[in-house]
Amino acid sequence: MQDEHLVGEARERRKQGMDSRERVVDSVSALLFLAVAVAIAVFVDNERDTDWLLVVALVVGYAVVSRVRFEYGDLYMSAEELVFVPLLFLATLNLVPLLAALAAVLATLPEYVRGEWHRDRWITTIPDTWFCMGPVLVLAAWAPGPPSLDHLGIYLLALAASALADFAWALTRDRLLHGKPLMEVAQNCLGTNRVAATFSAIGFFPALAATDQPLVLLVIGPLVWLLTVFSRDRSERWTATLELHRAYRGTVMLLVDVVEFDDDYTAEHSRSVVELARGVAQEIGMDKYELQELEFAALLHDVGKIAIPKEILRKPAALTDSEFEVMKTHTIEGQFMLDRIGGLLGRVGEVVRSCHERWDGKGYPDGLRGEEIPLAARVVFVCDAYNAMTTTRPYRAALPHEQAIAELVANAGTQFDPEVVAAMLRVVETGAAEAPPTDHIRAMLAGAQERDALRAAT
Helix, strand or coil: CCCHHHHHHHHHHHHCCCCHHHHHHHHHHHHHHHHHHHHHHHHCCCCCCCCHHHHHHHHHHHHHHHCCEEEECCEEEECCHHHHHHHHHHCCHHHHHHHHHHHHHHHHHHHHHCCCCCHHHHHHHCHHHHHHHHHHHHHHHHCCCCCCHHHHHHHHHHHHHHHHHHHHHHHHHHHHHCCCCHHHHHHHHHHHHHHHHHHHHHHHHHHHHCCCCHHHHHHHHHHHHHHHHHHHHHHHHHHHHHHHHHHHHHHHHHHHHHHHHHCHHHHHHHHHHHHHHHHHHHHHCCCHHHHHHHHHHHHHCCHHHHHCCHHHHCCCCCCCHHHHHHHHCHHHHHHHHHHHHCHHHHHHHHHHHCCCCCCCCCCCCCCCCHHHCCHHHHHHHHHHHHHHHCCCECCECCCCHHHHHHHHHHCECCCECHHHHHHHHHHHHHCCCCCCCCHHHHHHHHHHHHHHHHHHHC
16 A cells, blocks of 8 residues: 555665665676576577667667656556567567666666665666566567467466566565565565556557557557656655655654743653653554554643643642643643644544543543543553653652552553553563563553453452
C-alpha cells in the first residue's frame, strides 16, 4: 500500500550514500548481471537482421520512457515495458541485456547530475534490469527469429519468465538487506508486475508491426506523453503531501517549544513519555500508522497545560479540589488547540482528550470505560503515570522504580489497561520487546490478573 511515509523514506534514501552491506549486495549483483549478459552476448546466436539506427533509437526511447515513474511505497514503477518489448523483438537478441542495462543507466543520469540521487546509487540501476534475462533466454531457446503471432504461447512464457526473474532479484535483495518476509516481497512484486504486464501487452502489437514498418512505434508516443502528465501530477501530489506532513511535524515541535518555554518539567516529561510509549507500542504490535499518532499524542498530551494558570501548574504542594478541577481541563484545552490545526493533529486531539480516562470508567473528562478509550490514549496514560511517579515533582520526590512498578500493577484492571501495563513492565524491566518479565514482575502480574478475575466474578 502506498503512503507518504514509505515514499518520503525512499526519496530520502536515494539522496544518501549506500551503507557497506547495500553497496556489496548491489555491486556483486551488478557484476554478476554483466557477466551473464556478456556470456549471452558471446554464446547466443543472433538470427535477426538488425537496423542499428533503430536499435539506438530504441535504447534512447527506453531511457526516456523509464523516466516516467510512478512512486509505489518505497519503490517506483516506470513504463519501460512499452519500449522494452520492441527492443526485445527488434534488436539483436543476444545484446538485449546489455542494451537494457545501458538504457537504465542513461535514464537515471539526470538525477545524479542534479544531485537529487546520491552518486553511489547508480550501480543499483544495473541489477534492476535482471527482469530482462528471463525473456531473452526464453526467446533464444524457442523463438529467436523475427516476432510472429505463431509464437504467442512462447511470448507469454517469456512474460512469466520476466516476472519470475524480477521476483527472484527482489527477494534476494530484500532478504539480504532488510530481512523482508517472502509474502511481503511477493505482494510488492505482484503489484508492480501487473502494471508491467499491462504495458508489455500494449507494446506487443506495435512491436509486431514495426518489423516491417518501424515508424509504427511512434504510436506509443501519445501514451507516453499521457503517462508523463499523470506521473508528474502524482509526484507533485506526493511532494505536497510530504510538505504537509513536515508542516505537521513543525507545528508539533513549535507547540513543544511553547510548552518548554512555559514549563521545563512538562516539556521534558512529554519527551520521556514519547520514548516509553514507542517501546510499549512495539511491544503490543501497533502498526506504523497508529504509532505515528501515538508519538504525536505522547508528545502533546500535556499541551493543554499552556492554558492552566501558572500558580496552579507550579504549585509546590498538592492541589486543592477546586484547583484539581481546573487542572483536569487541560485535556479539553489540548484537544481544542489541536482541533484548530485539523487533519492528523485533529485526530491526535481526540487521543489527547482521553489520556486521563480510566479503564474502570472513573476517569475524565468523558468517563470512558475499557476499550471505549482509544488504544493510544491507554498507552499514553500508563507511560505518563510511570514517568510522573519516577521523576521529582514540585510537591514530592521521585518514587523508586520498584514502587512505581507496584503501583502500576496494583491498578491494572481498574485505573489502567492490564495488557498495556504488562507491555509497559516488559519494556521498563528488560529493555527488549522479546524478553519476558522478571520473576517478581510475573508474580505481581499474576496477582493483578487474579484480582481482575475476582472482580469479573462479582
